[in-house]
Amino acid sequence: MVNAVVNAPIQTCLVSQRNVSQSMANSLSWPERLALLVAIIEIPLQLDKFFFFHESDSLLGAVGGLSISLTTLSLIFLYGVWAANTALHRSRLAYRCIFGYPMIVYLTIVLASAMWATKPALSLFDFAVLVHAYLLFFYVANRLQTHSDVQFILFGFALTMAIQSGLIFYAGFLGIETERYDLGPITLTVNEGQRHGGTMHSPVLAGSTLAMLWLPVLASLTVLKEKRSWCFAFVAVVMGVVAIFLTQTRGAILTSVVGMSIIGGGMLMRGWLPKWTIVLAGVLVIVSIYPAIIVYEKRVQFGDGDSARARKHLSAIALELISQHPMLGHGSGNCHLAGQNIADRGEFRGEWYYTVHSKYLLVWIETGVFGFIAFLAVIGNALRQSMAAWLTKDGALAVIGLAFFASISGHMLHLAVDIFNSRTQVQILWLLFGMSAAVYKLSNHERFARRAPTMLRRAG
Structure with missing residues (x-):
């Protein structure tokens, strides 16, 4: 009994050191780092190709087509390497995955909104952008160790x-x-x-x-x-x-x-x-x-x-659109189509028309109140994770966690006055979400660390 009590801290320390050493073994390889670097640099460079492009909708602020980019190819490579490493090194320490459940709910609502959208293709284009962003989030959140x-x-x-x-x-x-x-x-x-x-x-x-x-x-x-x-x-x-x-x-x-x-x-x-x-x-x-x-x-x-003045009448149109379909919305990517009849009325006919310049109003218009709540939950979850990292004792990770909290919080203010539905903005923002999750996991590694299933079966 005495030996068990005395040896417990030593065993805990040895397990912790073993976890750290195996985490180092799971660090990103140089091909993975190169592919990630290509993706990060390419997102704002926008080296992509659009398919099934709808130019008229794009000119009014919608995602006009299906984008295939260098980031797409990088993600395919990264997930392929990750899957291969997982299959070849089953004895390594594994970590419980962070799935980002609010994101999955939001993605599901966006996809479902295509069923009642005027142009379902635009909803699917929105969904494709979000899927790319989610894959980037999931990789960064769970592969960085x-x-x-x-x-x-x-x-x-x-x-x-x-x-x-x-x-x-x-x-x-x-x-x-x-x-x-x-x-x-x-x-x-x-x-x-x-x-x-x-x-x-x-x-x-x-x-x-x-x-x-x-x-x-x-x-x-x-x-x-x-x-x-x-x-x-x-x-x-x-x-x-x-x-x-x-x-x-x-x-x-x-x-x-x-x-x-x-x-x-x-x-x-x-x-x-x-x-x-x-x-x-x-x-x-x-x-x-x-x-x-x-x-x-x-x-x-x-x-x-007159950019500020233009947002006033667009916001008025937005509020009327929300009142028409507050629960389910008008379909992701279809805001400009739903609002066209209102924009053609007398009080708005002479005004500049475009997709509503507020991400929050835009999400509610297109995906309804459930999509709006899910979108806020996505942001709130990232803020929670980055703040939790800040409150830990690991000084370096705490500061970086605070930085992601600050970046997302500051950007939330900007979301109130612009659309931000393009691939660049969505992927960069969700990359920050992924980094918040990764820092949160690293700063709480004992909570997330576990043995791979194959090892558990052998031990049993």
């Missing part, structure tokens, strides 16, 4: 941000004033008023994507130990903040400010905020002064081209 895996994804974020920022700077250096500028297989976008969209065809999309990536990379500066990695992340952060301002997207700037406040405030409360971050803040302010002045002049002082 070490701190180095998380750091590699953060490196991918930094590299993606540096590439997009560099392309925005390149367009500015050339003085490109046309809306589209082809650069090999990619297309740079510059809208009226020198609003840069990078390769994402929209300054709003570019700004929001950069802001979501910028916050985790910013937080990583406080936990990175390797000098070259830190310097690269620092350069990416400086480039990213300038690029965000050059998109002149107020929602993205708000996301960055709110997220940065959450990260700084949280770390300050726990006494983890390094003193050198004051210098970093000063550098970011200095490099942002000139682009911030441009944003103020073009988007505040001299108006915003």
Whole structure:
């Protein structure tokens, strides 16, 4: 009895060390890392091909076709390698999977909405985008098993941000004033008023994507130990903040400010905020002064081209659409079709018409109250997981968890004033959901670790 009590902590320690060593063995291989890096970089580059494309619907804000991209091919490769490794190494330590049940419910509702949609094909296109995003989420949430895996994804974020920022700077250096500028297989976008969209065809999309990536990379500066990695992340952060301002997207700037406040405030409360971050803040302010002045002049002082006013009548149309079918909605991807009759009425006939510029209203219109609740549950679950990671004692994972909480929280504000149904935005957001789940699992590894079924059968 005494020996059992004395040996229990030692046995627990040995099991924990064995779990860690086997987790290291399950770390991402270099082919997996390369495929993941390709996917992360490609999402905003948009190297894809559309099939069954509906151009008229796309021009009004719907997902116009089925997209097959480099990310699609990367996911096929990643899942193939994962399945092969699982079959070949059944004796390795396994982890309970995080399925993201709110996501599965939301996907089911989106698919079901095709049954009563005016154009079922548009609902299926929406569903295909979400399936891609879910596969990305599931892989990241369950395949990442070490701190180095998380750091590699953060490196991918930094590299993606540096590439997009560099392309925005390149367009500015050339003085490109046309809306589209082809650069090999990619297309740079510059809208009226020198609003840069990078390769994402929209300054709003570019700004929001950069802001979501910028916050985790910013937080990583406080936990990175390797000098070259830190310097690269620092350069990416400086480039990213300038690029965000050059998109002149107020929602993205708000996301960055709110997220940065959450990260700084949280770390300050726990006494983890390094003193050198004051210098970093000063550098970011200095490099942002000139682009911030441009944003103020073009988007505040001299108006915003009635973009804010346009959202008012679109919101009025949205509320009427919700009242027509509050429970089941009008079908995913069909908002612009459902609202056309209302838009043609006298009070709206002379107004600009497009898909409703609020993700929350759009989800309710298209999938009803059940889809709306499921969508909020998807976001809420990611916030819960990232906050749980922040509350753990693992300093590095806690800070990264807080960063994902800040990024998602800040982006929630931006979701209130734009559509965000494109492949780029959906996949980046769900990638953040996956990272939140991965950090949550790593910070609670004892809770999720278990033996593979084959080993359990042999032991029994």
